[in-house]
Amino acid sequence: MFIRPQKFEAIVAKKDYLNPNTVELTLNLHNPNSIDFQSGQFVSLEVAENEYRAYSISSEENSHSKIRLLIEVSHSGKGADLVKRINVEEKITFIGPSGKFTLPNELPNKIVFIATGVGFAPFESMLHKLEDLKFSGVIEFFFGIRNPENLFKEEYLKKYSDQNNLFKYYLCFSQGIGRVTKVLPSKLDLSREKNTLFLICGNPNMIHEMNDTLIKNGINEKNILHEKFTYAAI
Ligand SMILES: Cc1cc2nc3c(=O)[nH]c(=O)nc-3n(C[C@H](O)[C@H](O)[C@H](O)COP(=O)(O)OP(=O)(O)OC[C@H]3O[C@@H](n4cnc5c(N)ncnc54)[C@H](O)[C@@H]3O)c2cc1C
Structure with missing residues (x-):
């Protein structure tokens, strides 16, 4: 069953450059402080007023109080620029979870x-x-x-x-x-x-x-x- 997307406020808990072009962001959920999602779904980060970019959740489905995202920042764009600019402890807003790119209930061999x-x-x-x-x-x-x-x-x-x-x-x-x-x-x-x-x-x-x-x-x-x-x- 897919959960209805809702708006979340979160705090950047960690920001790691995995290489010069890729940032891993860990977000601590603040309001509400817990999320249910299925592996493969994405959230839409608010990158400017009423402008959103989709980012797939890379963290575990059973981790409800924080999510991780992997973001390409090699170019200049509203999403990439926000991620380059944002610091630990700062607030970020997103809507989610969304998407149907998930594992089927019945798994093949x-x-x-x-x-x-x-x-x-x-x-x-x-x-x-x-x-x-x-x-x-x-x-x-x-x-x-x-x-x-x-x-x-x-x-x-x-x-x-x-x-x-x-x-x-x-x-x-x-x-x-x-x-x-x-x-x-x-x-x-x-x-x-x-x-x-x-x-x-x-x-x-x-x-x-x-x-x-x-x-x-x-x-x-x-x-x-x-x-x-x-x-x-x-
Ligand atoms: C369902 C879904 C899930 C997604 N998940 C992720 C994810 O997990 N991680 C992630 O990083 N992105 C993901 N994306 C892409 C993401 O939503 C943005 O579209 C992307 O990050 C570009 O947004 P931007 O605001 O930085 O650049 P934009 O403002 O959209 O574009 C600015 C300029 O940069 C160019 N550009 C944009 N992206 C790149 C790039 N990667 N390389 C080179 N040039 C580029 C554009 O062509 C444009 O000219 C996902 C997209 C969808 C639809």
């Missing part, structure tokens, strides 16, 4: 996550959820980033794979071994992935390309879920 950049965010939350659910199937994670300088959260992926031998991840450097859309078909025999659930998140062009590749290789559309990080203001 194999899940493939495909993310570019901050498209990682909803999957961090979903990985926690799968751990909590003691998911016993296979998980493969294809993470597309430009180059090693732009990499973040590798320790998290490494720890997850150390603790779960059914979890495998691939770092796809577009300036190195190739874009995620090229790496995935070289690592998976898609003719054997008919019952796999594919979740794709991040750059809209990557999602189009990946979706086409999967469909052309016989993957049923109902087994592909995606969340496009479009730039347009909502």
Whole structure:
């Protein structure tokens, strides 16, 4: 069941640059002081008066008093500028939770996550959820980033794979071994992935390309879920 979005006031509890282009914000909820959401959903930060930008929640579904967000700040825009400017202890407002990019109630035996950049965010939350659910199937994670300088959260992926031998991840450097859309078909025999659930998140062009590749290789559309990080203001 999806919860109705509502307005929250929060306080910035932590602001960490994971690399020069990516900020992880931790927000302590103030009013109201608790949120219910499903892994994969997003909140809309108020970035100027009555202007909002969507950011996926990267924190755990069972953490109700704070949320974490992963925000790309390489460019200049109302959202990116606010995040660069804001400091710990300052107030921030958002509306949420929203979105239907969530794990199905009935999980398949194999899940493939495909993310570019901050498209990682909803999957961090979903990985926690799968751990909590003691998911016993296979998980493969294809993470597309430009180059090693732009990499973040590798320790998290490494720890997850150390603790779960059914979890495998691939770092796809577009300036190195190739874009995620090229790496995935070289690592998976898609003719054997008919019952796999594919979740794709991040750059809209990557999602189009990946979706086409999967469909052309016989993957049923109902087994592909995606969340496009479009730039347009909502
Ligand atoms: C459902 C959903 C979930 C999202 N989740 C996230 C998330 O978890 N993290 C996140 O960072 N974003 C996320 N986004 C994108 C986010 O909502 C904003 O659109 C994005 O951050 C740009 O907003 P802005 O105000 O900084 O720039 P805007 O004011 O929208 O754009 C200003 C200029 O910057 C350019 N620009 C915008 N973004 C980028 C970029 N990434 N790289 C290069 N140039 C850019 C635009 O083309 C434009 O010219 C999500 C979007 C959707 C729809």
